[in-house]
Amino acid sequence: MSHLVAWPVFLPLITGFLLILAHMGGIRLQRVISFLAVIGLVLLSAALISATSTDQYQVYLLGNWTAPFGIVLVLDRLSALMVAITSLLAVGALWYAMSTDTDKKGAHFHILFQMQLFGLNGAFLTGDVFNLFVFFEVLLLASYGLLLHGSGRLRTKAGLHYVVINLIGSTLFLFAVGALYGVLGTLNIADMAAKIAVAPQEDLGVIAAAGLLLLVVFGVKAAMFPLYLWMPSAYANTSAPVAALFAIMTKVGIYSIIRVHGTIFGSEAGELAYYYAPWVLGLGLITLLLAAFGVVASRGLREQVAYLVLASVATLLIGVGLMSPAALSATLYYLIHSTLIAGAMFLLADVILRGRGTYEDRFESGPSMPSAILIGSIFMFAAIAMTGMPPLSGFFGKVLILSAALDDAWFATIISVILVAGLITILSMARTGSLIFYKVLPDDSVPTSERGEPLNRMAFIAVIGLLLASPILVVFAQPITAFTESAANQVFNSATYIEAVLSTPAVTEVTN
Amino acid sequence: MEWLISLAIGVLTATGVYLTLRARTFPVVLGLTLLAYAVNIFLFAMGRLTVGLPAVIDKTATAAQYSDPLPQALVLTAIVIAFGMTAFLIVLALKARGELGNDHVDGLDTESDNYSNKEVK
Numbered sequence: 108m109s110h111l112v113a114w115p116v117f118l119p120l121i122t123g124f125l126l127i128l129a130h131m132g133g134i135r136l137q138r139v140i141s142f143l144a145v146i147g148l149v150l151l152s153a154a155l156i157s158a159t160s161t162d163q164y165q166v167y168l169l170g171n172w173t174a175p176f177g178i179v180l181v182l183d184r185l186s187a188l189m190v191a192i193t194s195l196l197a198v199g200a201l202w203y204a205m206s207t208d209t210d211k212k213g214a215h216f217h218i219l220f221q222m223q224l225f226g227l228n229g230a231f232l233t234g235d236v237f238n239l240f241v242f243f244e245v246l247l248l249a250s251y252g253l254l255l256h257g258s259g260r261l262r263t264k265a266g267l268h269y270v271v272i273n274l275i276g277s278t279l280f281l282f283a284v285g286a287l288y289g290v291l292g293t294l295n296i297a298d299m300a301a302k303i304a305v306a307p308q309e310d311l312g313v314i315a316a317a318g319l320l321l322l323v324v325f326g327v328k329a330a331m332f333p334l335y336l337w338m339p340s341a342y343a344n345t346s347a348p349v350a351a352l353f354a355i356m357t358k359v360g361i362y363s364i365i366r367v368h369g370t371i372f373g374s375e376a377g378e379l380a381y382y383y384a385p386w387v388l389g390l391g392l393i394t395l396l397l398a399a400f401g402v403v404a405s406r407g408l409r410e411q412v413a414y415l416v417l418a419s420v421a422t423l424l425i426g427v428g429l430m431s432p433a434a435l436s437a438t439l440y441y442l443i444h445s446t447l448i449a450g451a452m453f454l455l456a457d458v459i460l461r462g463r464g465t466y467e468d469r470f471e472s473g474p475s476m477p478s479a480i481l482i483g484s485i486f487m488f489a490a491i492a493m494t495g496m497p498p499l500s501g502f503f504g505k506v507l508i509l510s511a512a513l514d515d516a517w518f519a520t521i522i523s524v525i526l527v528a529g530l531i532t533i534l535s536m537a538r539t540g541s542l543i544f545y546k547v548l549p550d551d552s553v554p555t556s557e558r559g560e561p562l563n564r565m566a567f568i569a570v571i572g573l574l575l576a577s578p579i580l581v582v583f584a585q586p587i588t589a590f591t592e593s594a595a596n597q598v599f600n601s602a603t604y605i606e607a608v609l610s611t612p613a614v615t616e617v618t619n
Numbered sequence: 620m621e622w623l624i625s626l627a628i629g630v631l632t633a634t635g636v637y638l639t640l641r642a643r644t645f646p647v648v649l650g651l652t653l654l655a656y657a658v659n660i661f662l663f664a665m666g667r668l669t670v671g672l673p674a675v676i677d678k679t680a681t682a683a684q685y686s687d688p689l690p691q692a693l694v695l696t697a698i699v700i701a702f703g704m705t706a707f708l709i710v711l712a713l714k715a716r717g718e719l720g721n722d723h724v725d726g727l728d729t730e731s732d733n734y735s736n737k738e739v740k
Contacts, residue, residue, distance in 0.1 A: 237693060237696075241700075244700050244704075248703070248704070251707060251711075255711070255714075258718075260718045260726075263711070263714055263715050263718045263719065264715060264719060264725070267644070267711055267715050267724065268724070270707070270711055271647060271708070271724070274651050274704055274708065275651070275654070277700070278651070278657075278658050281658040281661075281697055282661060284662075284693075285658070285662040285690075285693075286665070288665050288666075288690070288693075289664075289665035289666075294689075
């Protein structure tokens, strides 16, 4: 049994412990360790992706207990993809944090960062619902610390809301898991799916209710309507690298819906097969419209980017709700795009905020910022990618989702909502760009003390690096869509998942 | 015993939900604690209610002769996590009290807050 599958979980954990020990060694030592670990994660995720090139599932039995009695880690294409996106985003966020000294603004930034990655990778790889809960708690606890990193009244207030809503989410998670265990007698996702297929008729009501309760929990994580109200203020008020890393946090909810609901209530589930999908689709459509209104109504750039993230999450929910392999493949392509570009947008918003001095990121005319032409062109590039205009990857992702939606009975509604929301976001991003970069105050009307600082070129590399994902996704669209297609087919083929997890034998011989 | 357990879960949940909807941070913390108690008892009950039976499985024991050990392990994990989270939340509530000058969950508007303050109401 190869230990490769366990490494993405344990590398950040071990690094976190090392960082605690290295705390006395000063910030420079911590930075070196932290950055090396993140680079290591990128290499590991490349190895994971190449390990999934066959249709085999890699099942890792923790403690050598066979499923369903022990906890298993399961690697398939979807998990490998999520781990890869996380590590790429982490490189960008960490680079930005180090080059702007954000990590010095409070203690233990790097430890919390690694613990966050530990929770994220664990959630993406686990094959056990209760273990998923534990990893959710790990990533949430780290995210509470990261969200509050630095200081500020607004940050504390948004943080309080974030913590309370997520604690309620955790409680609901336990209720749902408890109910599922009470009826099915197992916590392993594959075993649950196998048990649901043969569940007696009178238990189906409880199972369906618990499944929808679980959808509420993942909806809180994914910021699905009506559970998104915590999200814009939390993302807008935290520090930029943390907001960039949090671009993956909403996708944890999306991933969990695909993994848990897609497997447990998959095609094998008989009466309950895909019963959750109409909910996801309908709520996704409502979320998308509200997110578009939020983009228009935002009073600052960071808030606007947070609503753009919400819009991308809503598009992903629609893709998941369409429940066809083609739609899921398009969703995964759009997920890669939206996560990396949203991370870049949060960093770019912070670059603009720093350049505008006391005017920060508020939508009002301010002084012209240093290197305005460079930042402005990059902003336009990012806005094109984010709003889904050709020729960048957002456009391709949306076209793929729209063409998959043509097979759905509701295709007219879905297509019009996506297009109208897209138009609204394009218009308001155009307004944002012209307000920040064209309508500047004359130079002599703003005192020097209110001016912004010059562009931090080292930090700007992180923005450009993450944005490069967009042209790369377009140029290599063929191999990437081929990968997402096979990942989506793997998810829909839940019978082989169940078979692979439940039939993995324990290791018998002792190897040194 | 069943009605007593279900009543306890129901009352704890209802009180917890009511308290989490209060406007000040301390009732909210109490409400989350009560919700955590409710879910712990619920998890426990999901292993079926048994009296005086060991959780350790004897090779000769039949299913009716031991209580399900798994929910007990789950409850233990849940208790530890809820403990940690509550401690964190109390510290955060104190920090918010210090920084916002009041103990309202939404804070109270002051002149110095900028645009994003109005967002969270």
